[in-house]
Amino acid sequence: YDRVMAYKFHEDEHGEVIAECRRSDLEPYIGLHYPATDIPQASRFLFMKSKVRMICDCSAHPVKIIQDKKLAQPLSLCGSTLRAPHGCHAQYMLNMGSVASLVMSVTINEDDDESGSDQKGRKLWGLVVCHHTNPRFVPFPLRYACEFLLQVFGIQLNKEVELAAQAREKHILRTQTVLCDMLLRDAPIGIFTQSPNVMDIVKCDGAALYYKNQIWVLGTTPTERQIRDISAWLLECHDGSTGLSTDSLMEAGYPGALALGDAVCGMAAIKITDKDFIFWF
Incomplete structure (x- = not known):
């Protein structure tokens, strides 16, 4: 060919x-x-x-195929x-x-x-x-x-895919262990300011921590004002849940999705206190 x-x-x-x-x-x-x-x-x-x-x-x-009329x-x-x-x-x-x-x-x-x-x-x-x-x-x-x-x-190929999935799972478990240790030793800020950080758990372009009315960011994220706006939207529209995961903030109904531009589309968010969140973008 x-x-x-x-x-x-x-x-x-x-x-x-x-x-x-x-x-x-x-x-x-x-x-x-x-x-x-x-x-x-x-x-x-x-x-x-x-x-x-x-x-x-x-x-x-x-070429047309003619079927026998006896066939049901x-x-x-x-x-x-x-x-x-x-x-x-x-x-x-x-x-x-x-x-x-x-x-x-x-x-x-x-x-x-x-x-x-x-x-x-x-x-x-x-x-x-x-x-x-x-x-x-x-x-x-x-x-x-x-x-x-x-x-x-x-x-x-199936073997390669399975091995890659196993390696990824082991890496995530190791990273989770380290991050949990950080959380036990000090405030959640450590999982953003030290290494490894939250971006090592999830494949993403950026991450943000909204904690005690302050914001820490890694990689590509919305602006601080937009992160506060997303937090307020989550508290208003998804208050009963512990988080949200979506491929498209626009499809999820976030009113400020257009203003985010091309850099940010999907998001995963988890609530760590009544008013504080960790975001992955």
């Missing part, structure tokens, strides 16, 4: 091209991010059902390579300068793998996407070999 890409899905379901091998005269796509709507849930479901999907020529005229239910083409691409997807490919494609799904274990079927315990981690500028057909034995190769890759 003229271009082969490894495409990873992030937690918010948008995709990123994290690796690429391409013909030298083609425009690079590595590092590009695509919205979650580019690959809708229906398509992701099909990728879980059928691990390898091939389009030989997206500009080819689709419509014929499912989920696992069929004869299934024509949707018109929107065909146009999408043509806009990218691609005519043929071979797409293989990469699946790993779910984070909380409870009892259930194999399918329920798996999730779609990403895709290996092959594009060609001319019509291209890949015979079944080669597609089968690709599927086997991706299964082996998925097993290795």
Whole structure:
């Protein structure tokens, strides 16, 4: 193929091209991010059902499949390579300068793998996407070999993901122990002014402590005035809870979200006293 890409899905379901091998005269796509709507849930479901999907020529005229009238239910083409691409997807490919494609799904274990079927315990981690500028057909034995190769890759990737999660958990537990020790020895200020600090627990761009009407900040945060305003909003609208976690302060209903600008969007906040908070941004 003229271009082969490894495409990873992030937690918010948008995709990123994290690796690429391409013909030298083609425009690079590595590092590009695509919205979650580019690959809708229906398509992701099909990728879980059928691990390898091939389009030989997206500009080819689709041939209608005539079903026997005796069949009570419509014929499912989920696992069929004869299934024509949707018109929107065909146009999408043509806009990218691609005519043929071979797409293989990469699946790993779910984070909380409870009892259930194999399918329920798996999730779609990403895709290996092959594009060609001319019509291209890949015979079944080669597609089968690709599927086997991706299964082996998925097993290795799953181990890497699990090891990274274990290392992250150990690091967080060690940091928590140190921070708890700081809290026992002096005021909460120590977890902001000493090392390690609260930013070592949570992956964030910034953190703030609102304690006894004073503010300490680390990294990228709102202004002191905005932090006081967020604290007042939490006390007014979320007084019954011990904290708040949101991907978007605007979606959470914070009236001053627009004024925060592009640097701050999501937030996690915990109440440490009746009026004091720790924030992560």
